[in-house]
Amino acid sequence: xxxxxxxxxxxxxxxxxxxxxxxxxxxxxxxxxxxxxxxxxxxxxxxxxxxxxxxxxxxxxxxxxxxxxxxxxxxxxxxxxxxxxxxxxxxxxxxxxxxxxxxxxxxxxxxxxxxxxxxxxxxxxxxxxxxxxxxxxxxxxxxxxxxxxxxxxxxxxxxxxxxxxxxxxxxxxxxxxxxxxxxxxxxxxxxxxxxxxxxxxxxxxxxxxxxxxxxxxxxxxxxxxxxxxxxxxxxxxxxxxxxxxxxxxxxxxxxxxxxxxxxxxxxxxxxxxxxxxxxxxxxxxxxxxxxxxxxxxxxxxxxxxxxxxxxxxxxxxxxxxxxxxxxxxxxxxxxxxxxxxxxxxxxxxxxxxxxxxxxxxxxxxxxxxxxxxxxxxxxxxxxxxxxxxxxxxxxxxxxxxxxxxxxxxxxxxxxxxxxxxxxxxxxxxxxxxxxxxxxxxxxxxxxxxxxxxxxxxxxxxxxxxxxxxxxxxxxxxxxxxxxxxxxxxxxxxxxxxxxxx
Amino acid sequence: xxxxxxxxxxxxxxxxxxxxxxxxxxxxxxxxxxxxxxxxxxxxxxxxxxxxxxxxxxxxxxxxxxxxxxxxxxxxxxxxxxxxxxxxxxxxxxxxxxxxxxxxxxxxxxxxxxxxxxxxxxxxxxxxxxxxxxxxxxxxxxxxxxxxxxxxxxxxxxxxxxxxxxxxxxxxxxxxxxxxxxxxxxxxxxxxxxxxxxxxxxxxxxxxxxxxxxxxxxxxxxxxxxxxxxxxxxxxxxxxxxxxxxxxxx
Numbered sequence: 008x009x010x011x012x013x014x015x016x017x018x019x020x021x022x023x024x025x026x027x028x029x030x031x032x033x034x035x036x037x038x039x040x041x042x043x044x045x046x047x048x049x050x051x052x053x054x055x056x057x058x059x060x061x062x063x064x065x066x067x068x069x070x071x072x073x074x075x076x077x078x079x080x081x082x083x084x085x086x087x088x089x090x091x092x093x094x095x096x097x098x099x100x101x102x103x104x105x106x107x108x109x110x111x112x113x114x115x116x117x118x119x120x121x122x123x124x125x126x127x128x129x130x131x132x133x134x135x136x137x138x139x140x141x142x143x144x145x146x147x148x149x150x151x152x153x154x155x156x157x158x159x160x161x162x163x164x165x166x167x168x169x170x171x172x173x174x175x176x177x178x179x180x181x182x183x184x185x186x187x188x189x190x191x192x193x194x195x196x197x198x199x200x201x202x203x204x205x206x207x208x209x210x211x212x213x214x215x216x217x218x219x220x221x222x223x224x225x226x227x228x229x230x231x232x233x234x235x236x237x238x239x240x241x242x243x244x245x246x247x248x249x250x251x252x253x254x255x256x257x258x259x260x261x262x263x264x265x266x267x268x269x270x271x272x273x274x275x276x277x278x279x280x281x282x283x284x285x286x287x288x289x290x291x292x293x294x295x296x297x298x299x300x301x302x303x304x305x306x307x308x309x310x311x312x313x314x315x316x317x318x319x320x321x322x323x324x325x326x327x328x329x330x331x332x333x334x335x336x337x338x339x340x341x342x343x344x345x346x347x348x349x350x351x352x353x354x355x356x357x358x359x360x361x362x363x364x365x366x367x368x369x370x371x372x373x374x375x376x377x378x379x380x381x382x383x384x385x386x387x388x389x390x391x392x393x394x395x396x397x398x399x400x401x402x403x404x405x406x407x408x409x410x411x412x413x414x415x416x417x418x419x420x421x422x423x424x425x426x427x428x429x430x431x432x433x434x435x436x437x438x439x440x441x442x443x444x445x446x447x448x449x450x451x452x453x454x455x456x457x458x459x460x461x462x463x464x465x466x467x468x469x470x471x472x473x474x475x476x477x478x479x480x481x482x483x484x485x486x487x488x489x490x491x492x493x494x495x496x497x498x499x500x501x502x503x504x505x506x507x508x
Numbered sequence: 509x510x511x512x513x514x515x516x517x518x519x520x521x522x523x524x525x526x527x528x529x530x531x532x533x534x535x536x537x538x539x540x541x542x543x544x545x546x547x548x549x550x551x552x553x554x555x556x557x558x559x560x561x562x563x564x565x566x567x568x569x570x571x572x573x574x575x576x577x578x579x580x581x582x583x584x585x586x587x588x589x590x591x592x593x594x595x596x597x598x599x600x601x602x603x604x605x606x607x608x609x610x611x612x613x614x615x616x617x618x619x620x621x622x623x624x625x626x627x628x629x630x631x632x633x634x635x636x637x638x639x640x641x642x643x644x645x646x647x648x649x650x651x652x653x654x655x656x657x658x659x660x661x662x663x664x665x666x667x668x669x670x671x672x673x674x675x676x677x678x679x680x681x682x683x684x685x686x687x688x689x690x691x692x693x694x695x696x697x698x699x700x701x702x703x704x705x706x707x708x709x710x711x712x713x714x715x716x717x718x719x720x721x722x723x724x725x726x727x728x729x730x731x732x733x734x735x736x737x738x739x740x741x742x743x744x745x746x747x748x749x750x751x752x753x754x755x756x757x758x
Contacts, residue, residue, distance in 0.1 A: 400589050400590070400591055400593045401593060401595060401596070403553075403558055403589065403593065404587075404589055404593030404594070404595070405595070406558060406582075407556050407558060407582055407587040407593075408582065408583075408587075408606065408607050408655075409579045409580070409581075409582030409583035409607065410579075410606075410607070410610065411579055414610060418606065418610070419595055422597045423595070423596070423597055496597075497596075497597035497598070497639070498639060499596045499597045499598065499599065499639030499640065499641060500596055500597050
């Protein structure tokens with residue numbers, strides 16, 4: 008047992024030093040769609056070229072996550088849209104002008120710049136063939152074709168200005184409505200599994216897929232003018248930042264935004280490059296950008312992933328084994344413990360991550376806690392069943408020798424349950440390696456980062472850049488535990504290949 | 509040496525030992541015998557605190573068994589289970605040394621004791637390096653006996669020690685145990701359902717049925733003056749194969 012602990016401690020400590028992080032830099036967030044990443048990159052580079060220390064935490068998640076992170080001070084700055092602010096963030100408040108928004112935001116300690124220029128409102132799009140077949144030009148034409156299948160982003164499905172009130176506004180009859188990821192929606196439309204999707208009017212794909220955008224003939228969609236949100240206390244910390252942010256107001260036209268989106272999504276340029284080009288044109292500055300190679304990305308995602316897995320798994324082992332031992336000694340308590348960790352296991356991982364944000368903010372800590380919680384069940388269950396599964400005569404034999412309970416546990420019971428405990432840890436570790444890819448959604452990095460970017464940019468090689476190492480890591484974990492089993496398990500318990508002489 | 513005073517024990521409301529009293533004298537081999545379910549193994553487990561009685565007292569070395577002194581008392585007795593109860597993750601040697609090492613006895617003395625016991629039970633030091641899964645049934649029981657005798661206890665408890673062995677091994681180990689018991693002169697309490705084993709090993713025999721002690725005496729007295737018709741029935745039932753053989757020869 009002591010070797011087991013030593014082995015795992017060494018394993019975990021090996022990855023510790025990489026968690027150091029500087030808090031002096033301004034934290035700039037972006038949502039997980041390309042335009043948001045580009046805008047945040049523009050903001051970040053613009054601040055950097057003016058000598059402000061800033062770091063871009065890219066593609067963190069959706070509006071609620073970014074907003075919470077901003078209010079809690081996890082982030083200092085992120086770009087958003089007036090429509091989103093009114094209908095989602097300040098839902099239910101009576102707002103009719105930008106001035107009203109500013110007043111409402113001030114209550115949260117948040118300020119807003121003047122609009123950046125373009126309006127990226129919602130629109131509805133259909134493929135050219137669908138448009139012809141059903142002769143669709145305006146949104147109100149849809150009411151004649153209840154059989155059309157709609158696929159909307161999850162945000163559009165839920166938000167106050169989204170599908171339900173949109174349906175009422177246009178009196179639409181359609182019932183086949185699915186929620187799906189925006190980047191996958193174009194694929195679904197192209198494949199013909201859905202007929203109509205919601206779009207952002209600056210999406211690069213509209214031109215690429217030659218989509219027909221339906222006219223909003225009953226003026227439903229509000230303005231979605233891009234603005235920059237920042238924490239008001241920034242003015243105390245870095246007063247000059249306000250000036251730099253205001254320099255960005257009114258300089259991004261709709262055409263320019265569509266061009267930048269298309270450069271990234273269709274021409275395969277990186278967001279930093281596109282932002283650099285834009286700033287070069289507008290301010291004649293050339294900020295330094297780090298061109299990351301595949302190898303350097305792989306190294307950093309591997310470090311982040313190992314950090315998440317090792318720390319959360321290590322903590323889970325330290326907690327779950329004692330819980331399992333405790334449960335094995337007391338059947339009622341055992342049932343209670345198993346029920347609790349079982350319930351934790353059923354919480355959807357994305358939901359658990361979001362629950363963690365109010366408590367722990369974004370980045371590593373919430374991901375670690377979520378992964379830790381998910382790792383408990385297999386270890387607790389296997390420790391418990393390993394201990395209670397020890398044959399009665401062996402248990403009696405240990406008691407009747409006169410060994411006290413603690414010594415029985417250490418010398419007899421734990422060694423006999425080692426195989427089962429190791430199997431539990433192995434299961435946890437493999438699940439953990441897979442689940443840790445979700446850490447990228449809340450800024451914890453890891454192999455999920457290239458997967459997320461790859462999905463967003465429809466770049467298979469980028470998806471594989473995360474998926475392959477994750478699979479390899481899972482295999483390595485598997486092997487290292489098989490090796491650990493051979494090393495740690497007494498030869499008396501190993502299944503014999505050859506018969507004894 | 510061991511005294512049971514009006515012991516009652518139930519499992520789930522079923523009384524399995526009824527108001528039973530028994531004195532086991534020092535240096536004697538006492539065999540508890542009876543049909544399956546008679547309570548003989550339960551009685552043995554009560555004597556080492558693996559089970560606790562609802563009523564009555566048990567004392568060893570004139571000391572009442574309590575949950576506080578039981579671990580200490582257990583270190584002064586030896587116990588052999590039916591399947592040996594050896595720990596599968598330890599070699600035979602590690603099994604033997606476990607308690608001596610745990611109690612931090614002088615390693616030299618431990619070595620000497622191991623050597624002594626190997627001679628007594630005819631186990632080679634080579635066999636001691638093996639794990640229980642690599643030993644035969646007879647070797648396992650020998651090692652279990654050595655483990656029980658390691659700390660030189662005053663009392664040795666054995667729960668059907670030959671029960672899992674094939675007939676040939678059974679007879680030879682039974683003979684060896686008889687020699688060992690007489691050499692050591694310890695108090696031995698042995699549970700079996702085999703009358704032949706009892707006849708061969710016992711100074712005194714306890715015949716039990718349905719949780720009652722029917723008779724406690726020497727074999728010859730049990731035959732000559734049975735306290736209950738069941739005693740004769742039980743003794744004769746087990747003699748039958750031999751009797752039939754004798755009858756055929758005649």
